Amino acid sequence: METILISKKFTLGVLFGTRPEAIKVARLIDYYKNSAHFEIVAISTGQHQEMMRPILDFFSIKEDINLNIMKPGQTVFDVVVATMEGLGKQSKGLKLDGLFVQGDTASCMAGSIWGFLNKIPVFHIEAGLRSGNIYQPWPEEYNRRVTGQAASIHFAPTQGSAQNLINEGFNKDSIYVVGNTVIDSLKYVTDQLKSNPLLADYPEKKIINQWKSENKKLILLTVHRRESIGDEMRQIFKAIRFLSEQPDVKIILPLHLNPAVQEAAKEVLAGSQVLITPPLSYVPFIDVMSKCRFVLSDSGGVQEEAPSLGKPVLVLRKTTERPEGVAAGTCELVGSDEKLIINKSLELLNNDQVLATKAKIQNPYGDGTSCLQIANIVEKFLSTKL
Numbered sequence: 001m002e003t004i005l006i007s008k009k010f011t012l013g014v015l016f017g018t019r020p021e022a023i024k025v026a027r028l029i030d031y032y033k034n035s036a037h038f039e040i041v042a043i044s045t046g047q048h049q050e051m052m053r054p055i056l057d058f059f060s061i062k063e064d065i066n067l068n069i070m071k072p073g074q075t076v077f078d079v080v081v082a083t084m085e086g087l088g089k090q091s092k093g094l095k096l097d098g099l100f101v102q103g104d105t106a107s108c109m110a111g112s113i114w115g116f117l118n119k120i121p122v123f124h125i126e127a128g129l130r131s132g133n134i135y136q137p138w139p140e141e142y143n144r145r146v147t148g149q150a151a152s153i154h155f156a157p158t159q160g161s162a163q164n165l166i167n168e169g170f171n172k173d174s175i176y177v178v179g180n181t182v183i184d185s186l187k188y189v190t191d192q193l194k195s196n197p198l199l200a201d202y203p204e205k206k207i208i209n210q211w212k213s214e215n216k217k218l219i220l221l222t223v224h225r226r227e228s229i230g231d232e233m234r235q236i237f238k239a240i241r242f243l244s245e246q247p248d249v250k251i252i253l254p255l256h257l258n259p260a261v262q263e264a265a266k267e268v269l270a271g272s273q274v275l276i277t278p279p280l281s282y283v284p285f286i287d288v289m290s291k292c293r294f295v296l297s298d299s300g301g302v303q304e305e306a307p308s309l310g311k312p313v314l315v316l317r318k319t320t321e322r323p324e325g326v327a328a329g330t331c332e333l334v335g336s337d338e339k340l341i342i343n344k345s346l347e348l349l350n351n352d353q354v355l356a357t358k359a360k361i362q363n364p365y366g367d368g369t370s371c372l373q374i375a376n377i378v379e380k381f382l383s384t385k386l
């Protein structure tokens with residue numbers, strides 16, 4: 001692999017700003033750590049602070065640049081403007097031969113525009129995901145479309161996402177199907193856990209183990225989508241409150257730090273039996289997922305991880321840009337309708353056969369070699385520029 005570029009050292013930026021981006025670029029940064037031919041500049045926008053820190057610590061990622069943009073209650077506009085301004089100021093003297101961006105966040109979108117305007121080849125990881133509705137999820141569907149316009153290489157996780165790009169007229173030769181880098185991280189975590197189970201230690205673990213020993217049925221819940229904030233999120237939490245009152249059911253909610261999400265959760269769930277915790281670090285979160293009966297979530301990353309762990313997900317959204325989990329039978333869209341969430345959850349709680357058909361371990365998102373494939377493709381791309 002390191003034979004083509006023997007005479008030149010390339011500098012590659014890896015930009016990230018939120019928890020899921022950090023998880024999904026972590027193994028790529030690690031891959032380059034000992035390279036003789038590539039230097040990595042890890043650029044954090046700091047769109048997330050507390051929620052990203054444990055991820056960076058766990059994967060030993062050191063930010064070379066941190067724009068530190070996070071403000072409580074920030075708007076998407078705030079994030080975009082602060083990222084652009086921060087990159088403008090803090091990148092003086094930085095010469096990049098390429099810039100990796102990941103996914104669909106405001107950091108990703110603003111970073112890709114900055115890269116494009118500076119004539120840096122942009123490499124888009126997790127390209128081509130489409131829900132088909134520009135407002136769902138909001139603003140992510142827009143962000144990934146814009147990022148695609150800036151990208152020189154599109155790293156699509158699946159054939160379906162590659163096809164979306166082809167349908168939109170992108171050059172076939174710029175699109176590569178490499179799986180999703182989240183599987184690289186998930187594999188890393190499960191391997192690490194085998195050798196050191198103490199890694200999955202967290203304050204709530206005792207309670208969860210106690211529930212398991214009492215044969216309680218554990219539901220893992222995560223909610224954070226901006227487009228659901230307001231009535232839809234309250235509907236979701238009302239359904240959760242009802243479910244938490246069922247005998248033998250226990251619900252854990254690692255609660256996102258967005259103040260609007262916190263407020264809705266407190267308003268509806270105060271005094272309920274739901275175990276509300278701060279956001280969990282990655283290993284504890286995967287540990288809880290592996291112990292639960294099923295997941296209720298509006299998260300993108302969770303829809304990708306759950307099939308690998310054989311955990312059904314009732315997706316708290318009307319659409320998904322990740323149809324592979326639905327096709328595999330693991331994920332099912334339930335939106336924010338209180339009754340539907342309750343009925344579908346009761347089915348998974350009470351009907352072992354329905355649960356079993358959904359709980360087959362499947363992995364539509366690659367074999368955990370995405371980062372290696374991406375690095376090889378980028379090396380070939382850069383060697384043609386020599």
Ligand code: UD1
Binds near residue numbers: 048049105225259
């Ligand atoms: C962002 C992404 C979304 C992604 C999600 C992952 C955009 C527009 N949205 O949404 O695509 O799915 O991250 O979680 O890029 N906060 C903290 N500490 C933290 C993180 C957040 O206090 O570590 C609070 C702050 O008050 C912040 C608010 O949460 O203003 C919202 O964070 P923000 O990143 O703007 O939006 P998310 O909903 O997290």
Ligand code: UDP
Binds near residue numbers: 019278298305
């Ligand atoms: N996650 C985590 N701790 C939590 C909740 C989620 O480590 O308390 C991980 C999860 O395993 C997945 C990612 O964070 O890899 C998903 O992040 P999020 O749902 O915030 O964003 P999305 O994927 O929807 O963009």
